[in-house]
Amino acid sequence: LAKGHQLLASGTGQTSRVDALEQAIAKARKFEFDLKGAAMASDAFFPFPDCVEIAHQAGITAVVQPGGSIRDQESIDYCDAHGMAM
Template identity: 70%
Template sequence: DPVSAFGGVLICNRELDGETAKEINKLFFEVLIAPSYSKEAISTLTEKKNRIILQRQDVNLPKKQFKTLLNGVVEQEKDHTIEGPELMIPVTARKPSPQELKDLHFANKIVKHTKSNTIVLAKNGQLLASGVGQTSRVDALTQAIAKAKSFGFELGGAVMASDAFFPFPDCVEIAADAGIEMILQPGGSIKDQLSIDMANQKSVGMVITGVRHFKH
């Protein structure tokens, strides 16, 4: 998202090298975080004035989280669960390919950390778009599709991850018509079979994890 990214925060999970730094400088990022930086990267990144460059340290993540309310605080365990491919149960005639399993795993990681209702679209290890914080799951999906198309991404062969189940088959139908070929959802709706039937009707694959993230 070249519009929202301008002036934003960029976080790396590995050393930031010189070539990456040159690409970063093509679009202004105000804050950079990485476990380490090469000398060439530091030289390039410090060309921009008032940029904040931080080194990420290993930390022990908290096991609890708190939400403030009008008259108190709610305490709950943090969601540290992420389902690997071995926990993705195919429920349709079409089964996921090895690459689709990788993409589903990647998309599900993003879903876990995104405000519900959320839909994430991914392909070949790349985020295409996400629809977030919507009161309707259909709205989240249509938002994600519109954003992906506005960025020029081709949705054919993409996968979709949802943070919660589909109470109706409409999301599956919309996704299939947009070119999405594999869907991940936690399942658990009394109407799961309607979505599974729609996926089979559209020749789309679906896996169920049994874990609902649903971040609020």
């Protein structure tokens, strides 16, 4: 998670992409970083829109991910519907 040229937190070493994101969000909040308008990046595609939904709820507005899932469109549609850049 990043904002304003600063890495706020990262979620690493998790076997679940959701757990990794929730870990990163929790770390950022622990240090009282404001996630509104932050960006998130992933080195893997999102096979379901769950991560973009969680990110949106946390205030994240931009997503960088490589794509490649046969279900990419679900995440793209969620982002489009909620004003998130992907």
